[in-house]
Amino acid sequence: MTTIRPSREDDLAAITAIYAHHVLHGTGTFETEPPTLADMTARRADVLSKDLPYLVAEQDGEVLGFAYCNWFKPRPAYRYSAEDSIYLAEAARGQGLGTKLLAALTQAAEAVGVRKLIAVIGDSANVGSVGVHRAQGFSHVGILKDCGWKFGQWRDVVLMDKVIGQGSDTAPE
Numbered sequence: 042m043t044t045i046r047p048s049r050e051d052d053l054a055a056i057t058a059i060y061a062h063h064v065l066h067g068t069g070t071f072e073t074e075p076p077t078l079a080d081m082t083a084r085r086a087d088v089l090s091k092d093l094p095y096l097v098a099e100q101d102g103e104v105l106g107f108a109y110c111n112w113f114k115p116r117p118a119y120r121y122s123a124e125d126s127i128y129l130a131e132a133a134r135g136q137g138l139g140t141k142l143l144a145a146l147t148q149a150a151e152a153v154g155v156r157k158l159i160a161v162i163g164d165s166a167n168v169g170s171v172g173v174h175r176a177q178g179f180s181h182v183g184i185l186k187d188c189g190w191k192f193g194q195w196r197d198v199v200l201m202d203k204v205i206g207q208g209s210d211t212a213p214e
Contacts, residue, residue: 094149
């Protein structure tokens with residue numbers, strides 16, 4: 042059985058390996074050099090320092106994926122809008138795990154006051170990520186055409202969003 046739980050420091054080696062695979066072989070991220078364990082440790086610490094969720098999916102003691110959100114932009118006015126990120130181990134793809142991670146991340150983000158989740162999906166051909174977000178109620182906002190160069194091709198960015206919690210119906214506290 043798969044468990045979705047808050048990440049721990051001892052998950053970082055697996056998180057780093059999963060992300061490195063996506064950097065080297067995928068277009069869901071526009072990074073071209075895999076970050077080090079120290080880099081990923083610092084990135085996780087940054088997310089957690091903002092009281093934002095950083096989750097992992099674990100099965101039989103093995104981390105199969107991770108998801109987190111971070112402020113969409115660093116300026117204070119954006120503090121209720123967060124960009125989500127989800128990455129799965131190659132062997133875990135196609136099993137509904139991305140959907141479970143995104144659902145758990147959405148709940149955790151709402152619990153800390155996020156009002157809007159934004160998906161910035163690398164590569165319009167990334168049908169898996171687009172599909173997971175659509176299945177979780179995200180709406181298509183637009184496409185930034187040809188804004189990334191990876192693997193010898195121009196890549197689009199797909200923008201999707203989802204209102205969570207009270208959204209913009211009320212002023213934040």
